[in-house]
Amino acid sequence: MSLKGLKLGKAAPVSAPADAKGRARAKVVAHLEQQKQLLTAHLEGRALEATRPVYRTNDAGERVRVMQPVHVRRDWFEDSAGTVHFMVRYGAKPLPLDKAGSTSVEVGSLDQLPGVIGALIAAARAGELDAQLAIAAQERSKAFKRRAGATKAA
Incomplete structure (x- = not known):
């Protein structure tokens, strides 16, 4: 058997992002x-x-x-007035979406929710949530205790 009859290329499988920001973005986009x-x-x-x-x-x-x-778990809910709100979660906690600490988006009705989720996906892919994701990842890592004798790799 020879390579002459085969079509060769440089394609490679798509792998998970290597950097922390890319992994956090991918996690939020998959969740959305x-x-x-x-x-x-x-x-x-x-x-x-x-x-x-x-x-x-x-x-x-x-x-x-x-x-x-x-x-x-469903991330949208209705308030007492009947308005639908949507939260983005990182882990089990709501992700703050601005510097004021707002954790939900006021949607209005369920019919408008797919557009809001699409806008949040686009924002996450564009990196608009990177600062919030970095803070949330840091807060989440505090919940995990290091084992005795474990050393941190540099």
Whole structure:
């Protein structure tokens, strides 16, 4: 067998961003895309069937990768006046969207929510939320305690 009959190229698989800002952006964008799917399912009157890969031990004692269903928390809510609001979460906490600490966007009605989510996705991809994401990531890292004897890599 020779390489003469094959079409060669320089394509490479797309990998996760290497820098912290890129990972945080990707995480928020993935979360917003999932919220968009949840909203679509809600408007259609069906449940969202989201899954994530986990490893389980089967009957033969082997570790196998299976897809486990997960509950996706809805990030929009209605206030007492009937106005719909939307929050962007980083981890389990709402992400402050401005310097004043506002954590929600006033949407109005569910019909307008897909446009708001689309605008937030565009803002996250453009880097408009990078400062807030850096602060949220720093706050989140404080919740995790370092193990005794673990050293921080430089």
